Amino acid sequence: MIKILVVHGPNLDLLGKRETDIYGDETIDIINDEIGKAAKTDRIDIECYQSNHEGDIVDKINQTDASGILINPAAYTHTSVAIHDALKARKLPSVEVHLSNIHAREEFRHKSLIAPVVTGQVSGFGKNSYLLGFKALLDLIKG
Secondary structure (H helix, E strand, O other): OOEEEEEEOOOHHHOOOOOHHHHOOOOHHHHHHHHHHHHHHOOOEEEEEEOOOHHHHHHHHHHOOOOEEEEEOHHHHHOOHHHHHHHHHHOOOEEEEEOOOHHHOOHHHOOOOOHHHOOEEEEOOOHHHHHHHHHHHHHHHHO
16 A cells, blocks of 8 residues: 655644745644545555654654655755755655745745755645645656
8 A cells, every 4th residue: 555654844733823824824734634635535545744853854754664755844945954864865756845935935945955855846835735746746656
């Protein structure tokens, strides 16, 4: 069976409460439920994981038995060599997602340290970034 690890980075536990003009008013639970519905349709097992701690995210990536990773590294997108290295070491199909268009925001958000080690990136479509990324990841895994 195909299993996908969905990783939500720091502060994504505050979705729906934090900067709703940028991130929307949908919570992480709503996003997880939508991914779950898409996964159920395709008989895919998903594990959703959120952490505000870089090392915990690295541990989760290193220990997963998933077939692929859907990751919103949030602020760690721009700072985490550790998450970059974990994804690179695992060599799993992976897609980076962002609710907002990181390239249309502050300049420091334009560079992703994660992008070079994932298969692709989807940003700017709100919760649909996750769903589009999920579909792309499934296509990669299924070949």
